[in-house]
Amino acid sequence: MVPVEYYLLLSSAVFCIGLYGVLTRRNALYFLMSVELMLNAANINLIAFSLMWGNLTGQTFALFTIALAAAEVAVGIGIILVLYRNFGDIDVMDAATMRW
Amino acid sequence: MVSVSAYAQAIVLLPFVSFVVALFARDNLPKGGAYSGIAATAGSLLLSLATLAAVYGGRTVNETFYTWAVGTGAQDWTLSFGALIDPLSALMLVIVSLIALLVHVFSLGYMNDEGEEDLPRYYAGLGLFTASMLGFVIADNLLMAFMFFELVGLCSYLLIGFHFREPGPPSAAKKAFLVTRFGDYFFLIGVVAVFTTFGTAAFAGAESFPHLAEAALGGDATVWTPGNMAESTWFTIVGLLVLGGVIGKSAQFPLHTWLPDAMEGPTPVSALIHAATMVAAGVYLVARMYGFYVLSPTAMGIIALVGGFTALFAATMGVVKQELKQVLAYSTISQYGYMMLALGSGGYVAAVFHLTTHAFFKALLFLGAGSVIIAMHHVEDMWEMGGLKNKLPVTYWTFLAGSLALAGIFPFAGFWSKDEILYETLIHGLNEPLLLIGYVFGLLAVPVTAFYTFRMVFLTFHGEPRSDLARDPHPVRWNVKGPLSVLGVLAVVTGGINLVPVKKVLGIKGIDVLHKWLNNDWGGIEGLSSHHYAKIGPYESGYLFGGEAATVIAGAAVSLTLALAGLALAWRLYGVADPAEHTAKLGQIRELLYNNYYQDEYQVRIADAVRDAASGADTFDQGVVDGVVNGVSSVSLLSSERIRRVQTGIVGNYALLLTLGLTTLLVVFALIGGWFQ
Numbered sequence: 001m002v003p004v005e006y007y008l009l010l011s012s013a014v015f016c017i018g019l020y021g022v023l024t025r026r027n028a029l030y031f032l033m034s035v036e037l038m039l040n041a042a043n044i045n046l047i048a049f050s051l052m053w054g055n056l057t058g059q060t061f062a063l064f065t066i067a068l069a070a071a072e073v074a075v076g077i078g079i080i081l082v083l084y085r086n087f088g089d090i091d092v093m094d095a096a097t098m099r100w
Numbered sequence: 101m102v103s104v105s106a107y108a109q110a111i112v113l114l115p116f117v118s119f120v121v122a123l124f125a126r127d128n129l130p131k132g133g134a135y136s137g138i139a140a141t142a143g144s145l146l147l148s149l150a151t152l153a154a155v156y157g158g159r160t161v162n163e164t165f166y167t168w169a170v171g172t173g174a175q176d177w178t179l180s181f182g183a184l185i186d187p188l189s190a191l192m193l194v195i196v197s198l199i200a201l202l203v204h205v206f207s208l209g210y211m212n213d214e215g216e217e218d219l220p221r222y223y224a225g226l227g228l229f230t231a232s233m234l235g236f237v238i239a240d241n242l243l244m245a246f247m248f249f250e251l252v253g254l255c256s257y258l259l260i261g262f263h264f265r266e267p268g269p270p271s272a273a274k275k276a277f278l279v280t281r282f283g284d285y286f287f288l289i290g291v292v293a294v295f296t297t298f299g300t301a302a303f304a305g306a307e308s309f310p311h312l313a314e315a316a317l318g319g320d321a322t323v324w325t326p327g328n329m330a331e332s333t334w335f336t337i338v339g340l341l342v343l344g345g346v347i348g349k350s351a352q353f354p355l356h357t358w359l360p361d362a363m364e365g366p367t368p369v370s371a372l373i374h375a376a377t378m379v380a381a382g383v384y385l386v387a388r389m390y391g392f393y394v395l396s397p398t399a400m401g402i403i404a405l406v407g408g409f410t411a412l413f414a415a416t417m418g419v420v421k422q423e424l425k426q427v428l429a430y431s432t433i434s435q436y437g438y439m440m441l442a443l444g445s446g447g448y449v450a451a452v453f454h455l456t457t458h459a460f461f462k463a464l465l466f467l468g469a470g471s472v473i474i475a476m477h478h479v480e481d482m483w484e485m486g487g488l489k490n491k492l493p494v495t496y497w498t499f500l501a502g503s504l505a506l507a508g509i510f511p512f513a514g515f516w517s518k519d520e521i522l523y524e525t526l527i528h529g530l531n532e533p534l535l536l537i538g539y540v541f542g543l544l545a546v547p548v549t550a551f552y553t554f555r556m557v558f559l560t561f562h563g564e565p566r567s568d569l570a571r572d573p574h575p576v577r578w579n580v581k582g583p584l585s586v587l588g589v590l591a592v593v594t595g596g597i598n599l600v601p602v603k604k605v606l607g608i609k610g611i612d613v614l615h616k617w618l619n620n621d622w623g624g625i626e627g628l629s630s631h632h633y634a635k636i637g638p639y640e641s642g643y644l645f646g647g648e649a650a651t652v653i654a655g656a657a658v659s660l661t662l663a664l665a666g667l668a669l670a671w672r673l674y675g676v677a678d679p680a681e682h683t684a685k686l687g688q689i690r691e692l693l694y695n696n697y698y699q700d701e702y703q704v705r706i707a708d709a710v711r712d713a714a715s716g717a718d719t720f721d722q723g724v725v726d727g728v729v730n731g732v733s734s735v736s737l738l739s740s741e742r743i744r745r746v747q748t749g750i751v752g753n754y755a756l757l758l759t760l761g762l763t764t765l766l767v768v769f770a771l772i773g774g775w776f777q
């Protein structure tokens with residue numbers, strides 16, 4: 001059986017890739033994909049521990065997270081559409097008017 | 101059966117409701133709020149009469165409704181609102197609500213019929229004025245009294261300055277407010293001194309400050325005094341501090357200067373101010389805490405002397421005035437001087453008696469003057485009048501009744517009350533030279549009062565008309581005649597409530613109703629009765645010609661003769677078809693009197709002298725006090741101006757900050773948790 005540390009390494013690698021994407025990408029679609037990556041990293045964690053303890057709670061939570069991610073994508077795409085309508089672009093750096 | 105204290109609350113709240121209604125319903129009210137005001141004050145009057153009947157049945161009230169602050173530690177004072185209903189306050193409630201009702205009715209004629217604008221504001225002011233005065237009357241402690249005292253001052257400011265678009269009224273209103281505030285400043289210190297000394301400001305009961313003061317002087321209790329000062333000295337000082345407010349409000353020398361200027365207000369307001377509310381408040385306050393004042397012979401002497409002096413001083417100025425309301429204004433100052441003289445010389449009942457009769461005849465005179473002013477199309481100069489007797493019969497006869505009462509002519513109300521004041525001053529003054537001086541002042545003021553009163557009557561109503569307006573005056577309606585008639589009857593008969601001289605001379609028992617009333621014969625609150633005040637008071641009585649009856653007759657004969665002499669002189673000089681301006685013959689003296697002894701000028705000079713100190717205080721206020729406040733706000737403004745730059749609006753920056761923050765937290769917790777060791 002694969003030790004749980006490997007899963008954790010994979011999960012943190014995926015998380016860091018996602019984080020890197022969030023911090024560096026300007027295109028909102030990439031941004032959204034990176035967020036998805038981070039969410040899935042969390043899912044891998046949940047599943048890994050579920051497997052390790054032989055407990056179904058982690059898998060249940062992973063299912064919840066997947067549903068949540070689906071909803072988040074729907075909202076996120078909506079935001080991107082509005083962003084495009086208002087700024088003519090989907091560069092997240094352009095939408096900087098929501099401040100003082 | 102509804103309790104008396106519920107009556108008391110309703111009496112105060114009814115005019116207040118009328119104030120709120122007039123304030124918020126404004127343009128939707130019939131007659132600009134007059135009817136709601138009349139209804140409210142009529143309700144107050146009915147409830148006041150019920151209260152009077154309840155007190156007659158022995159049901160008094162001394163209770164706290166609402167405690168709004170409780171101190172801790174050594175200052176365990178309770179600050180509260182409550183009601184004290186005893187013979188004195190019940191009587192005053194009836195007077196105030198009756199006058200307020202009549203003034204409201206009269207205002208229909210004076211304000212509504214004359215087409216004044218912005219009437220809801222006027223009736224709102226009247227309602228609040230009445231409510232504050234009624235609240236002041238029922239106050240059961242000095243702090244509550246002070247708060248309502250200030251409200252009364254505020255309302256007088258609002259009403260005197262009612263015609264704020266003209267130049268005179270706003271300035272007169274400011275003067276009234278500032279001058280009385282100057283006195284109230286001492287009153288406020290007095291309230292604090294009373295709290296610090298006694299730990300309570302209640303007027304009545306075993307834990308009240310007059311009672312504690314009495315016990316302290318008798319050695320039965322200890323109270324705090326500054327620097328172990330003798331208690332009697334300190335009580336005198338506290339009494340004089342409170343007296344500052346009284347002198348301001350009751351327009352006693354030297355703070356009387358606001359009152360003649362206050363004539364700028366509408367005439368019904370003048371009637372209310374002079375007869376029942378603002379000016380009466382000062383005298384009522386001394387009567388309310390009389391148990392405290394009688395403990396201090398010095399304070400009593402000062403009250404008597406100030407009162408007597410004011411009575412004469414103001415009367416002399418009334419002699420030369422040309423405007424109807426000005427004469428009445430000085431007569432008010434003078435009459436309140438009499439009341440103060442009575443209070444200072446131990447004539448508690450006499451003072452309350454004069455307060456009552458004066459309320460009726462002065463309200464009558466002011467409303468009568470109002471009626472004349474309506475008829476004369478708002479001309480107030482008496483030299484423009486004359487011959488109004490036949491054109492305004494109701495006004496003339498009622499005004500005459502009021503004038504006879506003011507002049508102290510037998511058997512009108514003013515005769516009985518003024519005579520009793522002079523009598524009390526005389527019998528106590530025979531052993532007390534200071535009071536004797538007050539008595540002489542008071543006696544000298546009698547012929548002067550009679551003279552200026554009848555100079556006013558003759559110039560206004562008798563002789564030939566001296567202008568076209570006087571030849572064809574504007575008629576007045578029922579809403580003017582009605583209140584005048586009620587007050588006219590009262591001015592004639594009110595003396596009947598206290599026929600002490602008759603009792604003393606003829607020996608008829610039971611006709612000195614007011615004496616018995618204030619003596620708690622029908623029930624009252626222990627320690628608030630005239631016999632209690634006489635017992636602890638500093639004065640002893642002396643009699644002339646070896647007897648009480650002889651003294652009564654001699655005193656009454658002297659004052660009546662003097663009054664008749666004044667009247668006769670006025671008749672001789674002004675009771676002719678075409679009177680001449682005799683005051684012009686007085687030359688320099690007339691100038692002095694006409695300019696009010698240059699009181700305003702010297703007060704302005706004093707005010708100018710302290711201008712530097714005032715501007716220093718202003719600099720301190722603007723620079724240091726406001727500077728601190730402004731400094732705090734500018735520091736936060738500036739720093740927030742810098743700090744808000746953190747928010748860029750760019751989502752990537754936020755994500756970066758989040759990540760960095762989380763990382764920092766992880767590192768910190770790791771270091772603390774000891775992972776790297």
